[in-house]
Structure formats: structure tokens, C-alpha cells
Amino acid sequence: MAEQNVNSSATTTISLEETLKAILPDGKVEGKLPPVHLWNPDRTADIDMEIRADGSWWHGGGRINREKLVKLFSRILRQDPDGKIWLVTPYEKVIVHVEDAPFTAVRVERAGEPGPQQTLAFVTNLGDVTLAGPDAPLRIETDPETGEPSPYVLVRGQLEAKLTRPVFYELAELAEPAPDGSDTFGVWSQGSFFPLGSAG
Structure with missing residues (x-):
């Protein structure tokens, strides 16, 4: 290589x-x-x-x-x-x-009251813990051909962890409508809203 x-x-x-x-x-x-x-x-x-x-x-x-x-x-x-x-x-x-991301996120934990005040903590395959929020954003890339989402969370510097499928499913269960009234669903962490996808 x-x-x-x-x-x-x-x-x-x-x-x-x-x-x-x-x-x-x-x-x-x-x-x-x-x-x-x-x-x-x-x-x-x-x-x-x-x-x-x-x-x-x-x-x-x-x-x-x-x-x-x-x-x-x-x-x-x-x-x-x-x-x-x-x-x-x-x-x-x-x-x-x-090949993809340097880390994988293998667990997610929620702390605090559900909604804008909650904090989502992600644990990587190597034991790093990152708290999603303004300094550690969640982002979703969607394959233009298959429509399959690839979710990532920032760990440190510019290094990201790709969420494993089970972790993404857990995240989807926590999703709620976007505050702007659009058909987007997403999750809150440390006061930031991160879109996961549309309701359609």
C-alpha cells in the first residue's frame, strides 16, 4: 500500500x-x-x-x-x-x-433528562470516551447509491469513530423530531441537535 x-x-x-x-x-x-x-x-x-x-x-x-x-x-x-x-x-x-475511521464506537450511554439537556457518551473499541456536543459533533454520511447511513462522532483532533450498527440503532431509538419543525429526526447532546435522517 x-x-x-x-x-x-x-x-x-x-x-x-x-x-x-x-x-x-x-x-x-x-x-x-x-x-x-x-x-x-x-x-x-x-x-x-x-x-x-x-x-x-x-x-x-x-x-x-x-x-x-x-x-x-x-x-x-x-x-x-x-x-x-x-x-x-x-x-x-x-x-x-x-480504511474507514480510526476508531469504532461500540457503546453509547445517555446521561441527564431526555432532550436538549441530555449528554450522549460514546465509548470506542479502544476505551476512549467522547461526549457528543459542540466540540465533538455527530455526523451522518449517506451512500448516494444505496442510501445507507454511515454515522461518525469526533473523538479528538480530527479523528473520528464510526458508530457500529448496534450503537446506531440505539441512537435511532433516542431520536426525536427536529426543533425547527422539519421532517428530520435526530438526537440531542449537550444542547446541540444532530440530525440522523428524515421521517420519510
């Missing part, structure tokens, strides 16, 4: 595990996220790192089954304005080929 303008050669082989050990010497995934938005290394590489549509991580054609390692990698993910997604450290950037 080649990527233009990304260098990769035997002389620029990057040991991600060693880099992660330098960033998180105790290996803990809790606590403050590294400031990847501040890191702009010149060194880049393509080592065939991939996140598939089901949220699984792959390297060199083989699935990465070590959950702890995947969680560590996810902490240094960044999406740049050009749409490319990278693993970023102070020393190098590794391109990540993402």
Missing part, C-alpha cells in the same frame, strides 16, 4: 515499540495524551500500517493482536489537514492507511 511523498527504506526502519517505550516508559495508557499536535518531525515512513473498517490494526499484512500495543499506538494518532493519518512521535511520523 504505497503512499506518495512518504519515504520508506531499509535505512529508515522505525521501531515503533522502542519509540513508544521512550514516550511511555512505564507502558501505562492512562493519563494525559501525548501532545502530538505539537510534534512536526521531518522523518516519515510507510511501514504498511493499516486500520481496517472493523477497527482492527494490521502491520505488514498481519493483524496486531496485542491490545496494549494497539492502545499505545492509538494515543499517538493524528490526522493532518490533508486527511492523512499518522503515528506521530517527536522523532518520526509513520503513515497509517485507514
Whole structure:
């Protein structure tokens, strides 16, 4: 899976595990996220790192089954304005080929009174929690051919999670008419209304 303008050669082989050990010497995934938005290394590489549509991580054609390692990698993910997604450290950037979204939302919880004051909390496949609202919007993309919706919620930076089908069904059960009186249905979270689709 080649990527233009990304260098990769035997002389620029990057040991991600060693880099992660330098960033998180105790290996803990809790606590403050590294400031990847501040890191702009010149060194880049393509080592065939991939996140598939089901949220699984792959390297060199083989699935990465070590959950702890995947969680560590996810902490240094960044999406740049050009749409490319990278693993970023102070020393190098590794391109990540993402089939759909870097995360999947596997659970949704509602807190507060139903309606504008409620908060919807989404939990990702890697344990991130994002509260939908003005700073973490929900959006729906609709396939123009099939009409099938693809729902996403912002997790951090420009990184999104795609809602799994069961989570989207749960969300649909919480839907109510839009406040503008249109035939749109949607959900509230932290005072923001997010359309899910039309009643028709």
C-alpha cells in the first residue's frame, strides 16, 4: 500500500515499540495524551500500517493482536489537514492507511433528562470516551447509491469513530423530531441537535 511523498527504506526502519517505550516508559495508557499536535518531525515512513473498517490494526499484512500495543499506538494518532493519518512521535511520523475511521464506537450511554439537556457518551473499541456536543459533533454520511447511513462522532483532533450498527440503532431509538419543525429526526447532546435522517 504505497503512499506518495512518504519515504520508506531499509535505512529508515522505525521501531515503533522502542519509540513508544521512550514516550511511555512505564507502558501505562492512562493519563494525559501525548501532545502530538505539537510534534512536526521531518522523518516519515510507510511501514504498511493499516486500520481496517472493523477497527482492527494490521502491520505488514498481519493483524496486531496485542491490545496494549494497539492502545499505545492509538494515543499517538493524528490526522493532518490533508486527511492523512499518522503515528506521530517527536522523532518520526509513520503513515497509517485507514480504511474507514480510526476508531469504532461500540457503546453509547445517555446521561441527564431526555432532550436538549441530555449528554450522549460514546465509548470506542479502544476505551476512549467522547461526549457528543459542540466540540465533538455527530455526523451522518449517506451512500448516494444505496442510501445507507454511515454515522461518525469526533473523538479528538480530527479523528473520528464510526458508530457500529448496534450503537446506531440505539441512537435511532433516542431520536426525536427536529426543533425547527422539519421532517428530520435526530438526537440531542449537550444542547446541540444532530440530525440522523428524515421521517420519510
